[in-house]
Amino acid sequence: MMKIFKDTAKADERCAAFWDMSNGILPIPRRELNCPSCRKRELTARRIRWRKLFPGEGSQFKFRCDLGFKCMNCSAVVYHGIVIPREMWVKVNELFPDQLRDQARPVITAQARDVRKILDDLGVNYEPPPEEKPEGDGTDE
């Protein structure tokens, strides 16, 4: 029987295992992502939102990056809600200082093109590593 409410105690460790946080600004998937609808690898980052959870808002992990992708093939939109380290939240606040005038709503949003420019200017490689081919019989699927 599937449990629909999972244990979230180690969400930070799971996110760090799947997402590379080392550039300090944007989580990068450690492997290429497939579109959940058409299965193609045509996802492009679109809307990015970093946020600090409100007091009393559920989790022990207070900082998130909601990273949205759009599929260039079938137009599906998929969001990942990634637990990020506090240091990433602090750094993004420094990069977008004018966004936090409203301290009651601790959210920073950016378009992918703007974040890409920042990463390019910093010389950050943001491509996931190429998929390792599993040892097998050479057939796909």
Ligand SMILES: [Zn+2]
């Ligand atoms: Zn698709």
